[in-house]
Amino acid sequence: MLFNSLDFAIFLPIVFALYWLLDRFNVRYQNVLIVAASYFFYGWWDWRFLSLILFSTIVDYTVGNGLKNTEDNLKRKMLLWTSIVVNLGFLGFFKYYNFFLDNFIEAFSFFGGEFSSQSLKIILPVGISFYTFQTLSYTIDVYKKNLEPTKDFISFSAFVSFFPQLVAGPIERATNLLPQFYDKRKFDYSKAVDGLRQILWGLFKKVVIADNCAEYANMIFNNSAEHSGSTLVLGAVFFTFQIYGDFSGYSDIAIGVSRLFGFDLMKNFAFPYFSRDIAEFWRRWHISLSTWFRDYLYIPLGGSRGGKWMQVRNTFAIFIVSGFWHGANWTFIVWGALNAIYFLPLLLLNKNRSNLDIAGKGGLFPKAREVFEMMGTFGLTVIAWIFFRADSLGHAFSYIQGIFTESLFRMPTILPKLVLALLAFFLVIEWVGREGEFALNQLLLKWNRMIRWSFYLIIVAMIVLFSGKQQEFIYFQF
Amino acid sequence: MNKFLKDIGIFLVLLALLLFVAMFITKLTVQNRVSYNIDQSASSIVLGHSHSECAFNDERIPGLENLSISGEAYFYTYTKLKEVVSSNENVDLVFIEFTNNQISESINDWVWKEKYLSYHYAIHSAFIDWRDKLLILKNNPRGYIANLPVVFKSMLKSALKGENLPSVYGGYTALEGDLFDYEKKDPKEGENKEDFVIINEKISEIQLNYLDKIISFLEEKNIQMCLIRSPEHESYSGLANEDTYQDVLTNRFVDVRFVDLKDFPLGKTHFRDPEHLNSTGANIVSDWLGNLLDQDQFFNSEKKHWTFKELEENYNN
Known part of the structure; x- marks a missing residue:
């Protein structure tokens, strides 16, 4: 169901x-x-x-x-x-x-x-x-x-x-x-209402963001040889948002539904695309799996004890196993290994725990340095997602090769303005609400009910109006 | 809990009101801004599914406009016809495709299955009578409700663009390739099996009721009508219900003019697949129909049902 x-x-x-x-x-x-x-x-x-x-x-x-x-x-x-x-x-x-x-x-x-x-x-x-x-x-x-x-x-x-x-x-x-x-x-009124808010936002992420992005990501990935470099970049970005909207949307709905029944589930996503380095990204992405591997694999293997070499070995082990957990395909294993490679410099320089708070904490705008760091980290994850989405390693490499051509600087041939506008709206709401448990958690809570409810009605209207073609949740296959 | 239920109730009522008002306004806007206009020089039209869509090239038939569209059941043809006729006063002759698969009970899916609701229903929903909508709601309530967002979006798009539906949806489609190519294809590949109607012996009363409604409507408007069966290749599996088809034709539509082009002399090079003509076949058939349209006495003749052979003998096309 x-x-x-x-x-x-x-x-x-x-x-x-x-x-x-x-x-x-x-x-x-x-x-x-x-x-x-x-x-x-x-x-x-x-x-x-x-x-x-x-x-x-x-x-x-x-x-x-x-x-x-x-x-x-x-x-x-x-x-x-x-x-x-x-x-x-x-x-x-x-x-x-x-x-x-x-x-x-x-x-x-x-x-x-x-x-x-x-x-x-x-x-x-x-x-x-x-x-x-x-x-x-x-x-x-x-x-x-x-x-x-x-x-x-x-x-x-x-x-x-x-x-x-x-x-x-x-x-x-x-x-x-x-x-x-x-x-x-x-029964706890505020918990249940908060659960409903989280369900609403989860549905928005899945139906509006993920399903719309999926249409274009599929279109571009399925015929990648025919597209320009800039279009391929856009395809990878669409998949990056598809997988986030899809999976974190599911988690939001799951957590929200549980709250309706009086249960508290653990947080699974914490605004990962606002991360300033890969270590932070992995503290914010699929938290329940990352911490599972940390507690039941990384630590039993020795964790960070036993010197740098052991740390590197254990880090690669959990990233590769984590990739393999996603599916029986070399693409997932390479995706895991690539993330381990991204992680390596931070580990060697002891900088893997330097960004523990959310970017721009306490303010409305991030610092210029944070913006560059977020963009850099986002770029790295986009490249890694290409391996995750590609049908085979050959497909992933030819996709990346296709990006780095002179056509990278041409206008993309596929440019769905509505989806880009929806993504912009989504990012603004996620940014404004990033200090809460989920984007709508604290948003507008201080405003009166009429404004708050109008906003929720707008979100519902957007779900009705801008829903993409229904796709199954990606993570069902894992 | 009571406060929670009360709040949920108020929110849902507000939401329902909002959606109702939005739907209502959109429907009114569609009815005002969306049109069913056809070329002013056209006095005859063809309606039907993919068979007629691919068989009649209206560029070769003066005064005729082909408004057929793949996968259209008579349920939707009925609404479309009413709107086209009321928007185009010069239409005085209507051809309706009437072929083997259209009487099969399995074609009822074309009325209420999700795939068809999200397309045909979405296009015409603002114009469909509420009594007709009940038929869908009764037979596929889940699909009907699940498709409401799609329908709403489709209406909104049509309203914003001020679409003229006949010029956006349907019309003659020229197919390439022939039956030789088709027979070489791996049956597992390419064709979407769902697009072909599996003929069964049971008759679709819903289809026939809507065809009756179409006939009554045209009689009331004093517009000539003619059922037409597009050419079919002898290997067409739909011919399996030919006896039932002939029974229906003679028992229920004996007084309705009917032109049977099933045996139109065409070869494998004229068909794209056993049930659809390719552009070469369509051009031959269209030229022939164009000639028939010039024969005024045909439309005044007492005899109602005509085979291709009889027409050739009598009107020497």
Whole structure:
């Protein structure tokens, strides 16, 4: 079920009404409803894969309780590895089987060997990369004794399958989300209204920004050989905004919907395109995944201990794995590696934590230096996104080659003025609201209700009037 | 919670009011600014779907304008016809494509499936009677509601541009390539299967009802009408329901003038695919129809249904 569909517009109010009607009873009833609604939400796409979620839930619940019952290190390690093998096994099979098989055959034939095998027609279950990482975080935290395992199977099932963030995150930590299922939720007016504001802005990002940009990004990327350098730049910029609008829009809707049900999810995006260096960008982009890799991969690998060489090795490891997490294609791996290369000078010069606050904090305009830094960082991310969007490495390299020609200085042949105007409006609102949790969080709050509501009505009107051709959320495929 | 529900309620009411007012104003603006004017010298028109769109080159037929458009069901033809006739007083003859796939029940999708709503409905929605709209709402409420933004945007665009719809949408389309090329193509490639109607034996009562409405409307306006079947190649799969087609024709439209060009002598080089003529075929057929239009006695004859062979024998085109 897509957030920007009529189905969801019907589903959400029904679940919301039932949920708060159950408020007077034990919290368990609300949790049962959440599990049922989440399975329905997921099953609407393909009910066959519900068994995967259920299996993953049972395994991790059992492993968690097994870990509580034993202090034997070997047994504990075996339990942990059971969870890792099951979760990553599913992920590996559904997402990476064909990739490894194809590359194995290619490598084998390169050395003169013959190996014949057929790729399987595997459907990738939506959201598998998200919920497997979420359940893994539970087992690892229990193993590390950072979290008490739960005895409440319903709460645990609700934590694994919670519909707002089930298919595209934020990838929640058990330490943050699971305890919220134990306590009775109280309806909080300001939290719910703020949730609605975030849903509205998320829809705007997805329907107006991402879907409109997608049309032009697809047009340009799909026929990149025929376009001038300047048009190719524009295509890459459109994709840069498409992926941001698409993914952060989804996260905004997910967080907003959760707030309607009394839950607080972690922040997933914090105005990443206003970053002044790549390290800051990665603190602001897909935060739930970056911190997941930091806590469960970078730190166990040694993190920043063990000298510069170890730091560099670990940094490359998490960027490359992060790229590979996005999909079974060399383009994602190169995208990850390229970001690691961008990160390297900051790491070597110990400047990777120099921009911790948002640009232009406390003021309306940024300093000139900040503007140049933001533009530079934005430019680097645009180049990296070309690898992310391209069909193959060859396509990415020819795309970049196509940019650096004399046609770079000609007017782009595709110049959709309306989309550019919408992007300008979007950037202004994001900039003005950048000190809040999301752009509309604090915006106009001090103004009277009539002005505020008029502004929201304008946003709704823009969603209706300027919606692009409906596209599926990009991150569903991951 | 009560305050929240109250606020949501007020916001939604305001939103609904805003959208209603916006839709209403846009609709009125469309009705005032959008036109259905055709060339003043045209006294006859052709309406229908892609078969007639590709068969009649109106540049070769004096006094005729081809207003056919791919994927148009009689539901939309009816609205379009009413508007064209009321805007162009000199129209005195109307050809309506009537072919095998147009009676098949599967063509009902052309009325209410999302793909058609976002195009045909969006173009004419400001002019469609609310009783007709109910038909869509009844059969595809989800699609109807989901398409409202598209419809609204389309209306707004037409209103702002002051579009003349017949000159923007539809009209003769010259196709290139022939049936030899078509047969060489991999059937999995190229053609969008959804664009072809899968013929089934069940009859579309909705199509026939709207055709009845078209006929009644033209009778009321005292405008001559003629059903026409564009040439089809013998390999056209739609001919599978030929018996049903003939039954419908003789039982329901016995008094309506009908010209059957199915057996027009054309070869594979004249078709782009089994159901559409290419430009070479269209030019031959258009020249022939132009000659027929000059034969006044044809339109006064008692006999209503004519095959190509009978016309050749009687009017020696």
